Structure formats: structure tokens, C-alpha cells
Amino acid sequence: MKNKLYDMPIYMDYxxxxxxxxxxxxxxxxxxxxxFGNPASRSHPYGWTAEKAVENARKEIALLVNADPxxxxxxxxxTESNNLAIKGASxxxxxxGKHIITLATExxxxxxxxxxxxxxxxxxxxMEPEPNGLLDIEKFKSTIRPDTVLVSVMLVNNEIGVIxxxxxxxxxxxxxNIIFHVDAAQATGKVKIDLETLPVDLMSFSAHKTYGxxxxxxxxxxxxPRIRIEPQMHGGGHERGMRSGTLAxxxxxxxxxxFRIAREEMDEENNRIKNLQAKLLKGLTEIEETYINGDLEKxxxxxxxxSFNYVEGESxxxxxxxxxxxxxxxxxxxxxxxxxxLRALGRSDELAHSSIRFSIGRFTTESDVEFTIxxxxxxxxxxxxxxxxxxxxxxxxxxxxxEWAEH
Amino acid sequence: MIYLDxxxxxxxxxxxxxxxxxxxxxxxxxxxxxxxxGRNAHTAIEEAREKVATSVxxxxxxxxxxSSGTESNNTIINGIAKAYPDSHFGFSSIEHPCISEPIKxxxxxxxxxxxxxxxxxxxxxxxxxxxxxxQSLTFLSVMMANNETGVIQNISEIANWARENxxxxxxxxxxxxxxxxxxxxxxxxxAMTISSxxxxxxxxxxxxxxxxxxxxxxxxxxxxxxxxxxxxxxxxAAIIGxxxxxxxxxQNRVRFEQNINLLKLTLEKALIELGAIxxxxxxxxxxxxxxxxxxxxxxxxxxxxxxxxxxxIASGSACSSNSAEPSHVLLSMGVxxxxxxxxxxxxxxxxxxxxxxNDFIETLKNEVNRLKQLTAVAA
Numbered sequence: 001m002k003n004k005l006y007d008m009p010i011y012m013d014y015x016x017x018x019x020x021x022x023x024x025x026x027x028x029x030x031x032x033x034x035x036f037g038n039p040a041s042r043s044h045p046y047g048w049t050a051e052k053a054v055e056n057a058r059k060e061i062a063l064l065v066n067a068d069p070x071x072x073x074x075x076x077x078x079t080e081s082n083n084l085a086i087k088g089a090s091x092x093x094x095x096x097g098k099h100i101i102t103l104a105t106e107x108x109x110x111x112x113x114x115x116x117x118x119x120x121x122x123x124x125x126x127m128e129p130e131p132n133g134l135l136d137i138e139k140f141k142s143t144i145r146p147d148t149v150l151v152s153v154m155l156v157n158n159e160i161g162v163i164x165x166x167x168x169x170x171x172x173x174x175x176x177n178i179i180f181h182v183d184a185a186q187a188t189g190k191v192k193i194d195l196e197t198l199p200v201d202l203m204s205f206s207a208h209k210t211y212g213x214x215x216x217x218x219x220x221x222x223x224x225p226r227i228r229i230e231p232q233m234h235g236g237g238h239e240r241g242m243r244s245g246t247l248a249x250x251x252x253x254x255x256x257x258x259f260r261i262a263r264e265e266m267d268e269e270n271n272r273i274k275n276l277q278a279k280l281l282k283g284l285t286e287i288e289e290t291y292i293n294g295d296l297e298k299x300x301x302x303x304x305x306x307s308f309n310y311v312e313g314e315s316x317x318x319x320x321x322x323x324x325x326x327x328x329x330x331x332x333x334x335x336x337x338x339x340x341x342l343r344a345l346g347r348s349d350e351l352a353h354s355s356i357r358f359s360i361g362r363f364t365t366e367s368d369v370e371f372t373i374x375x376x377x378x379x380x381x382x383x384x385x386x387x388x389x390x391x392x393x394x395x396x397x398x399x400x401x402x403e404w405a406e407h
Numbered sequence: 408m409i410y411l412d413x414x415x416x417x418x419x420x421x422x423x424x425x426x427x428x429x430x431x432x433x434x435x436x437x438x439x440x441x442x443x444x445g446r447n448a449h450t451a452i453e454e455a456r457e458k459v460a461t462s463v464x465x466x467x468x469x470x471x472x473x474s475s476g477t478e479s480n481n482t483i484i485n486g487i488a489k490a491y492p493d494s495h496f497g498f499s500s501i502e503h504p505c506i507s508e509p510i511k512x513x514x515x516x517x518x519x520x521x522x523x524x525x526x527x528x529x530x531x532x533x534x535x536x537x538x539x540x541x542q543s544l545t546f547l548s549v550m551m552a553n554n555e556t557g558v559i560q561n562i563s564e565i566a567n568w569a570r571e572n573x574x575x576x577x578x579x580x581x582x583x584x585x586x587x588x589x590x591x592x593x594x595x596x597x598a599m600t601i602s603s604x605x606x607x608x609x610x611x612x613x614x615x616x617x618x619x620x621x622x623x624x625x626x627x628x629x630x631x632x633x634x635x636x637x638x639x640x641x642x643x644a645a646i647i648g649x650x651x652x653x654x655x656x657x658q659n660r661v662r663f664e665q666n667i668n669l670l671k672l673t674l675e676k677a678l679i680e681l682g683a684i685x686x687x688x689x690x691x692x693x694x695x696x697x698x699x700x701x702x703x704x705x706x707x708x709x710x711x712x713x714x715x716x717x718x719x720i721a722s723g724s725a726c727s728s729n730s731a732e733p734s735h736v737l738l739s740m741g742v743x744x745x746x747x748x749x750x751x752x753x754x755x756x757x758x759x760x761x762x763x764x765n766d767f768i769e770t771l772k773n774e775v776n777r778l779k780q781l782t783a784v785a786a
Binding site: 008009011013016017019020022025028029032033036037038040041043044045046047076077078079080082083107108109112113115116206208213214215216232233234235236237244245246247248249250251317321324325326 | 408410412415416417418419424427428431432433435436437439440441442443444445473474475476477478480481503504505508509511512604609610611612626627628629630631638639640641642643644645710714718719720721722
């Protein structure tokens with residue numbers, strides 16, 4: 001998708017955020033113009049109209065993931081959902097124990113919420129995934145302790161797009177009476193989610209990763225068996241006391257519409273994106289010394305994360321300004337640190353530093369992909385021409401064995 | 408339908424909508440992303456932050472964007488509790504539940520908590536704080552203007568007293584902004600809450616203004632946005648709308664203080680003639696808010712009757728209007744339960760017209776007289 005109006009780069013960063021689908025924007029606008037009521041107002045039609053819209057949207061969220069609308073709690077985004085799930089459940093069930101298990105490759109909102117629990121007297125284990133990014137189920141089993149109260153694992157990873165085996169992990173949690181939270185911010189509209197059958201207690205959703213607006217998300221809280229959470233925000237008692245604060249009607253309506261579109265168009269869209277991914281993969285792996293980060297099979301078609309050896313990541317990003325991509329996730333891309341996710345897979349600093357995340361979506365075209373491949377081929381060639389390391393590699397020098405002189 | 412419930416939420420101003428639309432409809436990046444899309448989003452947010460800061464005379468670096476007034480209030484309470492574990496929290500008895508509830512929830516964690524009453528005029532007096540409370544109090548929150556009665560507190564005086572006693576001070580200015588002058592720097596206070604959807608901006612966005620003198624532990628952890636004080640991808644379109652609404656708040660204030668105040672006086676004169684009791688009648692109040700009750704008329708019956716005739720008003724605040732509980736604000740002022748139970752709130756908007764108020768008064772007269780007759784027959 002090239003925004004010709006402003007001569008913007010081609011957007012290949014759908015995992016950072018997606019554009020709002022025009023159909024979503026259209027649905028939202030009446031609720032910031034004529035139907036502007038506060039859904040908590042019970043004494044007039046402005047309030048009733050807003051409330052009805054909020055409840056319709058709640059049904060749409062529930063339909064996409066096969067849940068009961070009463071299991072959906074609105075939040076301001078996946079960060080809040082993750083914070084509410086992790087702190088809310090671990091506090092409510094703290095009598096069971098104070099040990100939390102999560103993955104070292106989780107989103108910051110999960111890692112940092114767990115860290116906050118640690119500051120409040122909990123213990124945490126941050127499991128390293130296998131080199132392909134997936135959690136080893138046997139290793140997971142052996143990490144469980146009698147005082148493990150909560151496990152949090154993301155369905156689809158934001159950096160490498162791998163899909164964890166939520167069913168297997170959840171079944172083990174059930175057997176051990178552990179609350180299981182899943183961050184599904186990157187999963188909606190990309191993988192089928194059926195909460196009727198999935199052994200998941202809490203699940204976080206975001207609108208703006210699924211062509212909805214920013215500033216709204218939801219948390220699924222299972223009713224059967226009933227899962228309880230301690231509210232983190234207190235106030236007017238909205239959302240059955242689980243999350244206070246005036247509901248942002250137009251944003252909620254937008255999320256509902258975005259999830260409706262996802263439900264109806266997911267299968268067709270995924271087929272199309274799969275073809276684009278295959279094309280991108282084929283084109284980019286024609287470049288020498290490329291390494292795919294994360295499992296290629298258990299992965300959403302929207303993501304390709306590739307390390308280009310002997311190329312410095314930041315210079316590469318500067319060189320490919322015609323496309324908008326990221327090195328690592330948006331939330332950490334302002335820092336020059338190599339991706340902690342790739343480090344957790346055991347990638348060297350060099351390979352982690354030379355990685356690019358390509359994430360494609362609804363508006364990506366075949367010519368976008370062709371342009372990207374051509375651009376990368378050209379620029380990487382150029383950068384490597386300037387690289388003494390590349391020259392040494394081509395001369396057959398084993399760089400691992402080179403002893404560098406101290407300065 | 409004539410909307411007279413502007414303290415619950417306001418209609419988005421067309422100029423605000425116009426500024427927001429491009430951010431809702433065209434490609435927008437994640438402000439944290441290090442490419443053109445991301446940088447553009449980032450720049451737009453910083454421009455909006457400046458507008459918000461200017462509207463309350465604060466520095467842009469003091470503005471933390473949150474998702475609601477409720478979140479701002481929870482952020483300051485929780486942030487103080489974590490950063491200062493020996494805190495003793497005080498709050499006025501008329502605070503919105505999003506101040507009183509998070510403070511009360513701290514009791515379980517061992518914090519000292521004091522609810523300080525207001526007088527029968529709805530006014531908070533520092534002299535009502537007992538010596539014993541004052542000696543250990545470390546944090547005080549008093550709202551600038553009450554959402555139900557509209558009573559405006561003398562925040563400057565309370566803030567001075569708090570400063571002299573080395574007490575951290577926060578004010579919830581959600582209902583005040585855009586109706587009276589709000590000057591964060593002149594007040595010289597530690598923290599303040601403002602919200603977009605009460606000033607003709609979109610729902611889903613608010614701010615906490617914080618003086619850097621105080622430490623604040625973040626309430627939500629994650630990507631470290633808002634200088635680590637509020638993680639979560641920024642709600643760009645809403646932030647842009649909030650910025651525009653703040654920019655317009657000063658001109659709204661002038662209109663409220665002049666035109667709308669006259670409409671309120673007309674309305675209140677008619678109410679008194681009909682025998683209504685206006686709560687906090689003689690206190691300094693917002694120029695848009697009238698909270699009243701009729702002794703012999705059931706409030707909810709009158710509310711329904713007015714709704715049928717096309718007027719949207721409220722019984723107390725939106726947040727508690729789904730419960731049949733009488734207003735905690737009135738009860739804490741010592742108002743009789745019966746009178747409190749029947750209380751109704753009219754809150755005018757910046758666009759409310761003289762014709763609308765005249766129509767409302769006409770309808771109110773008819774309905775009140777009709778209901779009075781019914782009551783008389785029943786008696």
C-alpha cells in the first residue's frame with residue numbers, strides 16, 4: 001500500500017499497527033457525531049443508543065472467538081488487558097501461590113506486568129523458547145511448581161509471528177489448577193480462536209492490530225468455570241466492576257466492526273496473504289546468508305523476520321526508506337538494543353542486529369512485495385560491498401576464529 | 408431531543424471532528440515506530456500535548472495521556488501509594504468514585520485513609536480537617552468543581568494549606584476545565600486530572616498533569632510510552648481531538664461564564680417559582696449545572712416524563728445513574744434522604760440556546776403541575 005498523496009513509504013509494518021479499515025471508520029463516525037451519549041447514562045435515549053452500540057460490539061468480539069458476550073471486558077488496549085489479567089488474576093488467586101510462568105519472548109506489556117508482580121512479592125520464571133521460538137511442552141511441565149498460580153503465553157508472537165501450542169499448554173495448566181492467560185493481540189483475524197474448546201481462562205485483545213482504532217482493547221474472562229480478577233481501576237463500577245471508566249463508544253464500535261470483518265473475511269484474506277508471504281520469502285532468501293527467525297510452519301502468514309548476515313540492521317533500515325519496516329517490535333524500536341526476542345532464540349548479537357521484521361496485511365499488494373524484494377537485493381548488495389566482514393567471508397575466512405587486535 | 412446532560416458527556420465539536428478524521432481514516436503509524444508513519448504520528452501527538460498543556464497553563468512534559476479521567480485518578484492514587492508507602496490519603500466526601508474507590512481499596516494494603524466531609528453548602532473547608540488527621544496526612548484530593556452540584560471549591564486556598572502542611576495535593580478538574588479558569592502553574596499543585604469528553608472532545612482520552620516534584624510509579628507496565636508512566640500504544644486520533652478540544656476550551660469558558668450563566672439564572676428562577684429546592688443554591692457553582700429536587704414529586708417519574716417530552720437530563724451522575732442509590736454527594740452534605748432520592752440534574756452545554764431553555768421551562772411547568780395534581784388526588 002503506497003500512500004501516493006504524501007509519497008509515503010510502502011507499509012510493511014502491520015504488526016506495529018494496522019490502518020483502520022475504511023468500513024470501520026465509517027461505522028465509528030456516527031458515534032462521535034449525533035450518537036455521542038455516555039453509555040452509562042440511563043435516563044435518556046442518548047445513553048441507550050450508546051449502550052446498545054457497545055453491547056452489539058461486545059457480541060462481535062465474542063463471535064470472533066466463540067465466547068459469551070458476558071465474558072468480554074472492554075479496556076483501553078492490549079497493554080491494559082495484559083496488566084489487568086496478570087495482576088488481577090495473580091492477586092485474586094494469591095492464596096494458591098505466588099509463582100508465575102511466562103516466556104522470555106512475550107510482549108513488554110506481559111513481561112513488565114510480571115516484573116511488577118515480582119516487586120510485589122511474587123516469583124517469576126521467564127522460560128526460554130526453543131531456537132524456533134516455540135515453547136517445549138516437556139520443559140514447560142518441569143517448570144510448574146505447586147505454588148504456580150498463573151501462566152501467561154502469547155498466541156502469536158509480535159516479532160517472529162510463531163504460533164504457540166495453546167491447547168497443550170492450557171491442558172497442562174488445567175491439570176495443575178493454574179490460571180492460564182493468553183495475549184492474543186497479534187492473533188485475531190489471523191488464526192482461528194475458539195474459546196469454547198480452548199483451555200484458556202483469560203485472553204487479551206487489541207483493536208489496532210486488526211484494522212480497528214487505537215485506544216481500545218478487550219479482556220476475555222471465562223465464566224465457566226468462573227475466573228475472578230481483582231479490578232485494577234476503581235471508580236464508577238463499569239464492566240461489572242472489573243474495569244471502571246467511561247466507555248469510549250465510538251472506539252468500541254470500531255473494534256466491533258473490525259472483528260466482524262475479521263470473522264467474515266479471515267479465511268480468504270489469509271490465503272491471499274499466504275501467497276504474498278511465499279513470494280516474499282522466496283525473493284528474500286535468494287539473497288545469500290539470510291536466516292529466518294522463528295518457525296516457518298507454525299507461523300502466521302503475515303510475518304517474516306529475517307536476519308541478513310554481514311549487514312548492520314540500522315544502516316539497512318536507513319537504506320530501505322522506501323518501505324516502512326521495523327527491527328524488532330514498535331515498542332522497542334526506538335532503542336538500539338538488539339531484539340530481546342531474537343536473543344532469547346539464541347541468535348548472536350550480530351544476527352539479532354541485522355534482523356528486519358516484514359509484516360504484511362490486508363492492503364499489501366503483489367507489487368509492494370516485488371518492490372520490497374528488489375529494494376532489499378539492491379541495498380544489501382551495496383552495503384555488503386562496503387563491508388570488510390563480507391569480503392573476509394567471501395574470501396573464506398572463518399570469522400569465528402579471527403582474533404581481533406585490541407585497541 | 409434536547410440534550411441537557413452535558414456533565415455526563417458532551418457532543419463532539421465539529422472542529423474537533425475535522426481534526427480527528429484524517430487520523431481515523433487514513434494510514435497512521437504506531438508512534439513508537441521508527442519510520443515515516445511512526446514519526447508523523449509521534450509529531451502529531453506532541454503538538455496535541457502542547458495544546459493540552461497550554462489550556463491549563465502547564466508544561467507539555469507534565470502531561471501524561473491516559474484513557475479516561477478514571478484512569479488518571481487511579482494512576483495518581485496508585486502511583487503515590489507505590490512511590491510513598493507511608494502515605495496517608497485524604498479525600499473530600501463528594502469526590503467522584505474514581506477517586507474515592509481507589510483510595511478506599513488501599514485500606515486493605517495497610518494505608519491510612521481519611522474521608523473529609525463538606526459542609527451543608529457542599530463546600531470543602533480545610534478547617535474541617537481534624538488536627539489529628541492533619542498531622543499524619545500526606546496526600547489530599549479535592550475536586551475543583553463537583554459533577555452533580557457544580558460547586559466550585561476554593562482550590563487555591565486548599566492548595567496553599569496543603570503546601571504549608573507538606574501535603575501532596577491533587578485536584579480532579581474534569582468538570583471545571585472549559586467552564587472556569589484552570590491554571591496548573593498558578594495553583595502550584597502536584598497533580599491534576601482533566602478529561603476530553605467533558606469538553607467537546609472524544610471519549611477514551613484524558614490526561615494526568617503531574618508536577619515533576621513528585622515521584623510516581625506507573626500504574627500500567629509495558630512498552631514504556633509516556634516516559635514510562637503510561638504504557639500502551641497511544642490513541643492518536645483521540646489525542647488529536649483532545650488537543651483541539653483543549654484549544655477551544657478557553658473560548659467555551661467565556662461563553663459559559665456569560666451567555667450560559669444567564670440561561671441558568673432563568674432556569675433556576677423558574678425552578679424556584681415552581682417550588683424546587685436547588686442544592687447549594689448560594690455556593691459558587693459552575694454556570695451550567697443545576698441540581699434540584701421537588702419535595703412532593705418523585706424524581707424518577709419527572710425524569711421519565713421529561714424524557715418523553717424530548718429532554719435528556721439526569722438523576723445524579725452518569726456513573727451511578729444505573730443504580731437507584733441516592734446521590735452520595737447530597738447525603739454527605741446532610742440532605743434528607745427523601746429529597747436526595749428525587750434529585751435531578753440539568754447540565755447545560757456550550758451550544759444550549761435560549762429557546763431550548765424556554766421550551767424546557769414550559770414543559771417542566773406543565774409536567775410539575777400535572778404531577779402535583781396527581782399527588783394531590785392520591786392524597
